Amino acid sequence: MGLVTDRAPKQDRSRATRQRILEAAVSCLAxxxxxxxxxxxxxARAGVSRGAAQHHFRTREELFTAAIAHMAEQWLGTVRERARALPDSGGDRTYAVVDMLVTVHTGPLFRxxxxxxxxxxxEEQLRPGVGALEARIGREAHRLAVEFLGADESVPGVRETVQATLDMARGxxxxxxxxxxxxxxxxxxxxWSRILDTALRGSVQGGVGGSGRQPGEADPEPGALG
Amino acid sequence: MGLVTDRAPKQDRSRATRQRILEAAVSCLAxxxxxxxxxxxxxARAGVSRGAAQHHFRTREELFTAAIAHMAEQWLGTVRERARALPDSGGDRTYAVVDMLVTVHTGPLFRxxxxxxxxxxxEEQLRPGVGALEARIGREAHRLAVEFLGADESVPGVRETVQATLDMARGxxxxxxxxxxxxxxxxxxxxWSRILDTALRGSVQGGVGGSGRQPGEADPEPGALG
DNA sequence: AATCAAGCATGCGTGCATGATTGTTTCTGC
DNA sequence: GCAGAAACAATCATGCACGCATGCTTGATT
Known part of the structure; x- marks a missing residue:
C-alpha cells in the first residue's frame, strides 16, 4: 500500500511518552x-530528555497548548467521577453539590x-488556548452546576445565583x-449552601435589571477547574 | 553634629524616584x-536607569517586597475614597457596598x-511578604465589609456570609x-446583593456546625485588592 | 537479514535577566 | 570652596532557558 500518509502512530511507546510529558506539564504547572x-x-518530571519533548512539541507554546486540552479532559473526568457520589435529593444535596464544586476548585488541576x-x-501567545479552555470549562461547570442543583434557569435570578456560586468557588x-x-x-x-438552598427555592428571586435573558442562550462564564 | 547616623533622607529627589520606582513596579505587575x-x-517605566533602582533596592526581591507594602497603602486609600460615595442606608446601600467591593477587585491594584x-x-522568596499583604488586606477588607454592610457578626452565619461575599468578589x-x-x-x-440583603436581615441564618466562634477572634481571611 | 524512518538523547549557540563593578553628577557639611 | 558621600548612569560577568543540529536506538517493512 501507499506510503506513510496516514501518519499511523503504531508506536505505542510514542503516545505513552507524549502522555507522560503532558501530565508532567500539568503537574509542574500546579x-x-x-x-x-x-x-x-x-x-525531568516526565523522565525523558528535552529532545523527546522537542520531538513531540516543536515549541514550548505548542507543548502547553496541548497540555491545556489535556487538562480539560482531566477536569471533566474528575467532575463526572465526583458527581456519582452525590446524594439523591434533599437539603443535603445542595450542600454536597456546593462542597463538590468548591472541592474541585482547590485541587491541583485548579492550581x-x-x-x-x-x-x-x-503572555499573548497563551491567550487563545487558555481562552478556549476557560470558555469550555466555564460552560461545562455552569451546565453541570445547574443540573446537579436542579435549578430552574427560567426563573429570573437563578442563573446569576448559580454563577455567583461558581465565582465564589473560584475565589x-x-x-x-x-x-x-x-x-x-x-x-x-x-x-453558602444554606443561602443557596433558600434562594433556589424561590424566596430570593427577581428579575435582574432589564436583562431578560432566555434560558437557552448562555453568556460565557469563565472557567476554572480543580 | 554627628555624622549621618539618622539616615536623614533630606534629598527629596531620592524619595521621589523611590516612589516612582515603586509605583512603576505595581503598574508593571498589573x-x-x-x-x-x-x-x-x-x-524603563519609572524613567530611571537600573543603577538607580539598584541603589534603592539591592535585589529584585527587596524591590517587590517594598512594592507590596506600597500596594497595601494604595488599596486602603482607594477603599476609603470609594466608601465616602456610599449611600447612607436602605436596600440600595447593600447593593452599593457589594458593587464597591466587587469593583475594587477588578481594578489594576487587584491585578x-x-x-x-x-x-x-x-517563589519561596515572595511568600512571607505576600503572606503579610494577604493577611493585612484580608483583615481590613473583612472589617470594612462588615462595617459598610452594617452586619452583626454576633449572629451565627453572618460572618461566613460576609466572607463568602468577599470570596465571590475575588472570583x-x-x-x-x-x-x-x-x-x-x-x-x-x-x-447577590438581593440575596445578601435578605441573609443579613436574619432570614438565612443558622450556626455553622460546631464552630462556635466568638465575634472578636478573626480567622485570617485571604486578601486581595483592586 | 538489510534498510529506512521514527523515537529519542546529547551538545552548542543565542538571547535575556540578574547582580556586581566602575564612573559621573549632585548635594551636604566643615 | 573643598572634601566626601549619596544619587544615579553605564558596563561587565554569570547563569539559565529556549531552539536547533547532530548522532544513537528501536521498531517496521521487504
Whole structure:
C-alpha cells in the first residue's frame, strides 16, 4: 500500500511518552507555576530528555497548548467521577453539590489552570488556548452546576445565583493557593449552601435589571477547574 | 553634629524616584505579570536607569517586597475614597457596598496583587511578604465589609456570609482577568446583593456546625485588592 | 537479514535577566 | 570652596532557558 500518509502512530511507546510529558506539564504547572515550568523541568518530571519533548512539541507554546486540552479532559473526568457520589435529593444535596464544586476548585488541576490563567493575562501567545479552555470549562461547570442543583434557569435570578456560586468557588480556590484555607472554607460552604438552598427555592428571586435573558442562550462564564 | 547616623533622607529627589520606582513596579505587575516585571522594565517605566533602582533596592526581591507594602497603602486609600460615595442606608446601600467591593477587585491594584499572589505560590522568596499583604488586606477588607454592610457578626452565619461575599468578589476579579466580564458581573452583583440583603436581615441564618466562634477572634481571611 | 524512518538523547549557540563593578553628577557639611 | 558621600548612569560577568543540529536506538517493512 501507499506510503506513510496516514501518519499511523503504531508506536505505542510514542503516545505513552507524549502522555507522560503532558501530565508532567500539568503537574509542574500546579507545583512550579508558569515561568517555573520550564521544558527541562517538565522533561525531568516526565523522565525523558528535552529532545523527546522537542520531538513531540516543536515549541514550548505548542507543548502547553496541548497540555491545556489535556487538562480539560482531566477536569471533566474528575467532575463526572465526583458527581456519582452525590446524594439523591434533599437539603443535603445542595450542600454536597456546593462542597463538590468548591472541592474541585482547590485541587491541583485548579492550581494548574489558575497559573495558566494568570500567565495568559500577559503572555499573548497563551491567550487563545487558555481562552478556549476557560470558555469550555466555564460552560461545562455552569451546565453541570445547574443540573446537579436542579435549578430552574427560567426563573429570573437563578442563573446569576448559580454563577455567583461558581465565582465564589473560584475565589475560595484562589484563597487556598498560599495557605491551607480548609477550616475557613468549611464554614463558608455550609453557610453558602444554606443561602443557596433558600434562594433556589424561590424566596430570593427577581428579575435582574432589564436583562431578560432566555434560558437557552448562555453568556460565557469563565472557567476554572480543580 | 554627628555624622549621618539618622539616615536623614533630606534629598527629596531620592524619595521621589523611590516612589516612582515603586509605583512603576505595581503598574508593571498589573500589566506584565510577575516574571514579566523585570527590573529593567520597571526602571524603563519609572524613567530611571537600573543603577538607580539598584541603589534603592539591592535585589529584585527587596524591590517587590517594598512594592507590596506600597500596594497595601494604595488599596486602603482607594477603599476609603470609594466608601465616602456610599449611600447612607436602605436596600440600595447593600447593593452599593457589594458593587464597591466587587469593583475594587477588578481594578489594576487587584491585578497586580493577583499576579503577586499566584507567583508567591511557587517563589519561596515572595511568600512571607505576600503572606503579610494577604493577611493585612484580608483583615481590613473583612472589617470594612462588615462595617459598610452594617452586619452583626454576633449572629451565627453572618460572618461566613460576609466572607463568602468577599470570596465571590475575588472570583469575579479573577474572571475579569482575561476578558471583559462586566456584563456578566453586573447581573451577579445585583442578584447577590438581593440575596445578601435578605441573609443579613436574619432570614438565612443558622450556626455553622460546631464552630462556635466568638465575634472578636478573626480567622485570617485571604486578601486581595483592586 | 538489510534498510529506512521514527523515537529519542546529547551538545552548542543565542538571547535575556540578574547582580556586581566602575564612573559621573549632585548635594551636604566643615 | 573643598572634601566626601549619596544619587544615579553605564558596563561587565554569570547563569539559565529556549531552539536547533547532530548522532544513537528501536521498531517496521521487504
Amino acid at each position: 507545583e512550579h507555576g508558569w515561568s517555573g515550568s520550564t521544558v527541562a523541568v517538565v522533561c 494548574a489552570a489558575l497559573h495558566l490563567w494568570v500567565a495568559a493575562a500577559d 475560595l480556590g484562589l484563597a487556598n493557593l498560599l495557605s491551607d484555607d480548609s477550616a475557613r472554607r468549611a464554614g463558608i460552604v455550609r453557610q | 500589566e506584565h505579570g510577575w516574571s514579566g516585571s523585570t527590573v529593567a522594565v520597571v526602571c 497586580a496583587a493577583l499576579h503577586l499572589w499566584v507567583a508567591a505560590a511557587d 469575579l476579579g479573577l474572571a475579569n482577568l482575561l476578558s471583559d466580564d462586566s456584563a456578566r458581573r453586573a447581573g451577579i452583583v445585583r442578584q
